[in-house]
């Protein structure tokens with residue numbers, strides 16, 4: 560291969576050979592996040608590969624995979640198992656196509672699959688439920704419609720739908736020659752599963768803990784009411800694990816797993832404090848969830864529907880936590896929800 564071809568190839572797919580023999584594939588994303596980390600895990604000699612989180616179904620992601628597989632002398636039929644840490648489209652989206660091409664089973668938790676079906680399935684209801692929550696919390700109609708349209712635009716990027724097989728947190732799960740301890744990691748994605756191997760100290764941590772990104776924590780209608788509490792409880796549990804290498808869903812592998820868990824806990828404590836101060840500064844010490852979202856993220860957040868959805872749902876997750884802590888109260892006035900700081 561010439562250098563020119565090599566650099567073209569690097570532009571579409573970066574791969575890292577990890578010390579444990581796995582291949583980290585940086586699958587391109589059309590978002591500011593840029594890449595999702597998929598992992599290609601060799602099974603016993605000649606028996607194929609497990610793929611963790613294949614990525615979003617876009618032409619660019621598929622081209623990257625085709626390049627990576629060809630470069631390794633593999634085809635889709637070498638994939639014997641597809642494992643999804645969680646249901647978000649940048650992890651889940653290609654699972655169905657990979658299954659069609661490989662015939663491999665797709666493993667996911669039941670809660671994750673329920674979200675996927677409610678968000679993108681033929682009888683999807685979650686986008687409507689979400690924008691109704693956003694309406695109650697003061698988001699203007701045109702922005703709610705923009706979010707609905709943006710969510711709808713994901714359907715081609717998460718189809719074909721995979722036929723899934725359920726795995727359950729707490730049950731051992733075997734791939735790559737290891738019987739993994741499976742740990743439920745809620746808050747970022749209800750039902751997310753992390754894989755931990757005590758002997759080697761390796762953890763596959765999905766989007767629950769990432770080195771320099773704060774995982775989004777969003778209110779999701781029909782799921783736990785207080786996802787930030789769920790996230791913080793999960794981080795407390797995870798921080799006690801002895802981890803030698805953390806393999807996240809985005810960015811680079813990292814080693815200070817406990818430190819990162821503690822850093823995320825501290826971040827949210829600061830964010831909660833900041834929100835109380837912001838709310839106290841408003842007239843009457845009150846504001847809608849949408850007004851708080853704009854105060855926190857700036858008015859420009861409304862220019863990008865994808866980012867606005869995350870920002871709004873995350874703002875609400877923090878307001879719910881503050882309400883549970885007794886630091887704010889939720890008032891209902893003329894069919895509208897308003898948060899009020901308790902001074």
Ligand SMILES: [Zn+2]
Nearest residue numbers: 645647748766
């Ligand atoms: Zn995610």
